[in-house]
Amino acid sequence: MKLPAKTVERLSQYRRILHSYKHLEESYIFSHDLAKLLKINPVQVRRDFMLIGFSGSSRNGYRVNDLMDYIDATLTIPKGQKATIIGMGELGRALLKHISSNPVCPVMIPATFDIDPKKTNKKYLDVSCYDLTRAPELLTKYNIQIAIIAIVTNDVQEIVDSLLISGIKSIINFSAGPFRVPDNIYLKDFDIRTTLEEISYFISQE
């Protein structure tokens, strides 16, 4: 059964929270505690756990270790997905470090790309940075399906198109875009500038 996107997002968030409890020998957590931390309804929490086949005792709460095992079994990807970072400027390098420093992150980064000869043919945290022209060949070779776009330019449509041809199925975008992707591509927009504009508007209207 394929879980709804929102459920997967929440399961991933529950796991982050539970991680901080797991060093305790015997610990229990209530659905309303998890709900409070994520600002959602406890009914939603219980429904999510039912969806993955986990039923705790609502009197004593859920046993943290059991719950984590269930979430792990649901979310863990057998061989690990592979991702790449396009653009190894400051943002790209920071993201590589941020991702690599996570012990439970399910994603491996076997290669990164840039167009600047000063950045290519080097390694960052043991990951090679190649010239972007080699992306089609290497994305296929390493079976990379996730691309993180960490370039500043607005003009990314051409790059995105070539990534999709090379088998990329999902994009996390930090660029100012905009660009088009087909409907079957999972696109997550992390454009911080647009976000700042939105926030500024709301604060100024208060």
Added chain:
Amino acid sequence: MKLPAKTVERLSQYRRILHSYKHLEESYIFSHDLAKLLKINPVQVRRDFMLIGFSGSSRNGYRVNDLMDYIDATLTIPKGQKATIIGMGELGRALLKHISSNPVCPVMIPATFDIDPKKTNKKYLDVSCYDLTRAPELLTKYNIQIAIIAIVTNDVQEIVDSLLISGIKSIINFSAGPFRVPDNIYLKDFDIRTTLEEISYFISQE
């Protein structure tokens, strides 16, 4: 009139797109072109423009410069909001550069914070980095209302609490969290690890 959050988000996105056309002397754009770029319905585009009082000719399209003026008048914040970055490691510095390099970004960053003495009492791109203990004093002094959390630790609740007391009204979070904020605080979660877990799940289910 306070516009809906989603409308503000789209207006900000339209502006990004229009920006690439504005160097043309006389240029027009159709609602269906904008809609296609953002993968939304053209009716939505026309409704958004009606909301800000802009009516183009649906026969010839919208005049780009006029449309940009309207969006600017709606979204531009008179004196500019102020933001800070908490954590000036690689990610914090990359975000500062990313934000500063945007000519139309409505946000100024007068100060940043860290707890590491190797990072504090220095300037990055002409912006001073102070010890986090000085945040309450300086956030108030500079009237900073937006905080970008760029630290790696999970344990941010205490930091977030002290920011809120100092007048922060909105948070963009890059940390692994989780933390609680009151309902009137505008929180945008940019947690890349959770996003990667979600994406991995969906790709593995295909």
